Amino acid sequence: MRWSRLLLATLRDDPQEAEIVSHKLMVRAGLIRKLSGGLYTFMPLGLRALHKVSNIVREEMDRAGAQEILMPALQPAELWERSGRLATMGPGMFRLKDRAERLMTLGPTHEEVVTDLLAGEVSSYRQLPCTVYQIQTKFRDEIRPRFGLMRAKEFIMKDAYSFDTSLEAADASYQAMFDAYVRIFQRCGLDARPVEADTGDIGGKWSHEFMVLADSGEDGIIDCPACGYAANQERAEHADTPANDPECPSPLAVDTPDARTIDDLTALFGCPADRFIKTLIYLADGKPVAALVPGDRDLNENKFKRLLNAKQLVMADDTTIEKVTGAPTGFSGPVGLTIPIYADRTLHGATDRTTGANKADTHLTHVSLERDASVTAFEDLVIVGSGDACPRCGKPMQIKRGIEVGHVFKLGTKYTESFDATYLNDKGQSELMVMGCYGIGVTRTLQAVVEQSHDADGIIWPISVAPYAVSLLLLDPKDPAVCAVVDDLEQTLAARGLDVLVDDREERPGVKFKDADLIGSPIRVVVGAKGLAKGGVEIKLRTSKEVTLVPVEQAADAIAAQATALTEALCP
RNA sequence: CGGAGCGUAGCGCAGCCUGGUAGCGCGUUUGGUUCGGGACCAAAAGGUCGAGGGUUCAACUCCCUCCGCUCCGACCA
Known part of the structure; x- marks a missing residue:
């Protein structure tokens, strides 16, 4: 072409x-x-x-x-x-x-x-x-x-x-x-x-x-x-890594007016988010359930839904929350809840945490989860992130x-x-x-x-999906000798089944080089008066800086050999 | 659907605040000089300023409505 x-x-x-x-x-x-x-x-x-x-x-x-x-x-x-x-x-x-x-x-x-x-x-x-x-x-x-x-x-x-x-x-x-x-x-x-x-x-x-x-x-x-x-990440699991918290005194109710979010609580108590337990009330096919996750983690609703084997899982509305917990949204906690409670694995053995008190403007400190609440099960509930333990080998994972x-x-x-x-x-x-x-x-x-194969100059096509395997740059379109070499090469390469794009435009060489890099054919062949005078045509791979000068009569073989090598490198 | 921004020549943008009839760069066309990594000079073509309505002597500019596009969020094989 x-x-x-x-x-x-x-x-x-x-x-x-x-x-x-x-x-x-x-x-x-x-x-x-x-x-x-x-x-x-x-x-x-x-x-x-x-x-x-x-x-x-x-x-x-x-x-x-x-x-x-x-x-x-x-x-x-x-x-x-x-x-x-x-x-x-x-x-x-x-x-x-x-x-x-x-x-x-x-x-x-x-x-x-x-x-x-x-x-x-x-x-x-x-x-x-x-x-x-x-x-x-x-x-x-x-x-x-x-x-x-x-x-x-x-x-x-x-x-x-x-x-x-x-x-x-x-x-x-x-x-x-x-x-x-x-x-x-x-x-x-x-x-x-x-x-x-x-x-x-x-x-x-x-x-x-x-x-x-x-x-x-x-x-x-x-x-x-x-x-x-x-x-x-939608499905990723993490290993059971029980918390290793020390014993703590009995729960203590603390006044926390208007502190409804984890951010509010970290500011109020001056301790990190993971010391709190987030209590989320959901409706699973219409029935209320509670999910407990550390304050710095997010619940993975997909996993929760799968665990409950529910058709529909939605966050409970404020009215339901008030009915179930006896407190407005933002003050829910596991202690005293009668609905099923599922806690994330990382809360296994969690003590001395702070949770909602199921009472307006109040939180409980010194909560020892298993001592003070009746948790139905400890399961894998959170959205897994960097550093969490691998479910297979226990080593930290990356995102x-x-x-x-x-x-x-x-x-x-x-x-x-x-x-x-x-x-x-x-x-x-x-x-x-x-x-x-x-x-x-x-x-x-x-x-x-x-997205995976490019550089600052443009696309770098693998030969298997390149629109053209070869960009053939005709640098001197007015020079009959150069044109003759290009015509011949184009035909020979086409006969060998290679897709060749001949840049025959009346453009300066620089433009052609830039465009060749941009459209990214894996093999670039330059034919110009200067190159011919030096002894041949220049072959360069898009992935390399190296230019090889090849005599005209050997050019087609050399190009075809490169194409074959590139293709074979991709074949499983 | 919520939040933000943008719509002006083929492409990328300025002009709008402070109303006076549209400009820059790239690209395109012509001529010339150039010619191995996006040249230069000169000339030229190309715009219902997203659409409709309003205010005004006068609207790209101000106001209203709508449409489109982009980003963030919610959502999604």
């Missing part, structure tokens, strides 16, 4: 719309253009890179035995009523009505459609296992789209769904997808790592997210350097940021029950299929590559 014919304009300035480096670079390098918030057009260069990612995904899905299908993005809302997700995912879905006033949705994901499909197609155990996938545009009415392709209203996702005859067989399908994901991200040149994850609204029992470490990531990842345990590029779930029979997706086993009995689902944010993955 000749740059002079490409619809490609690079920008010198960072776009005002962009916040993170990958977004800035993708706009500056002419890969994407914004239509409106969370909606982007892929320009020729960006689309080429996107196709490369899609093809890697497709190859690895096929290799793992999954079959490609394509389901409609437009779906009847009725399907979502059957699974109950019209309510739970409700506001996040785009809805519209057809002319018959039938409620439709633009699919944010396809569990419903695919389960309904397979329920009809599969009738015998002989047809199982079966994994299908698609690469398709998804729609989510994001509350706040941001970071370009990272969180968009419309995005491309690869979603796969496995159907099996048993939990064990489903585990094998899950593992096959997990392994395919490892390969996919490796081939994209991404440093992505699997972490244990929460299942969210999709439901199900177990899941892993594939995270690309990046400071701009929207998710917190808890990581244990000692043993390798890694989990999304990092990550971009979620893939997510694999074991769903069990959650959806097959809703859609009555059964098959006949070898004894002629009807059984529910066991499902798994597996997503990769294709557009997000592309941006994650840029």
Whole structure:
């Protein structure tokens, strides 16, 4: 391809719309253009890179035995009523009505459609296992789209769904997808790592997210350097590390007018936040329960909900709190409470703490939790942070940021029950299929590559996803001898299957060098009168400062050899 | 949805407080000088100043309403 014919304009300035480096670079390098918030057009260069990612995904899905299908993005809302997700995912879905006033949705994901499909197609155990996938545009009415392709209203996702005859067989399908994901991200040149994850609204029992470490990531990842345990902060656990507090005298009521928050109390008592116990009153499916966490910690509502096995968990309103504790909000405490009380593990053995007294404007000091209150259970309740003990090995863990590029779930029979997706086993009995689902944010993955691979000058594409493997700079477009070398090289390289972008513009060399760095082709080849006079063309890798001068007749071989080496370095 | 900010040429911005009919840089076009890391000189094209309404002799500027965008928060595969 000749740059002079490409619809490609690079920008010198960072776009005002962009916040993170990958977004800035993708706009500056002419890969994407914004239509409106969370909606982007892929320009020729960006689309080429996107196709490369899609093809890697497709190859690895096929290799793992999954079959490609394509389901409609437009779906009847009725399907979502059957699974109950019209309510739970409700506001996040785009809805519209057809002319018959039938409620439709633009699919944010396809569990419903695919389960309904397979329920009809599969009738015998002989047809199982079966994994299908698609690469398709998804729609989510994001509350706040941001970071370009990272969180968009419309995005491309690869979603796969496995159907099996048993939990064990489903585990094998899950593992096959997990392994395919490892390969996919490796081939994209991404440093992505699997972490244990929460299942969210999709439901199900177990899941892993594939995270690309990046400071701009929207998710917190808890990581244990000692043993390798890694989990999304939403789910991360911590070890039982009982407090080692000394004995203390009996509880003492203290006047604390208007001191409702931990900040108020630390100011009033002049001691650190962890000496207080926060008592949070929740309604779990309508029934009041209390959660106790150290004053400097936050409750992880996901974990609490899972522990209680509750469908719905909300913070109690002021009226309920007053009814349950006998005191206004801000003065709740465990002592004397009759509702179930769950305390975080770190409060095991906690003594001499300060808590609300369940009486207006009053707190209790010298509270020894197990002596003075009846705690139902000590469990893992807090949002885990840096320094907490690893649940596997007990060593301190770290917190990092990550971009979620893939997510694999074991769903069990959650959806097959809703859609009555059964098959006949070898004894002629009807059984529910066991499902798994597996997503990769294709557009997000592309941006994650840029986020992880760039420098001050621009993008550094791994060759596997580069729009063009080679940027061929024609420095003297008016010099017939130079042009002849470029024409020849372009053809030879194309014949060897390499994507070449020839910068044939009437620009000064400096402009071409800058743009070549910006758009980030892994191999840069410079052909100019000066270079030819010195004996050849110059080959340079985007990742290196080193320039190699190669005689014209050996150039194609040398370039192809570099391309092969770069490709092989990415192959698992 | 709550808080904050912004909307002026393709892109990045100034002008607005203190009303007088729009400017800078980049990019684009033409000519010239240049030519190995975003050149210089000269000329030129390009703007319903987000939209609607109001105040005024006069509105980019002041007031009201709406729309869009960005950031923080809540929310989220």
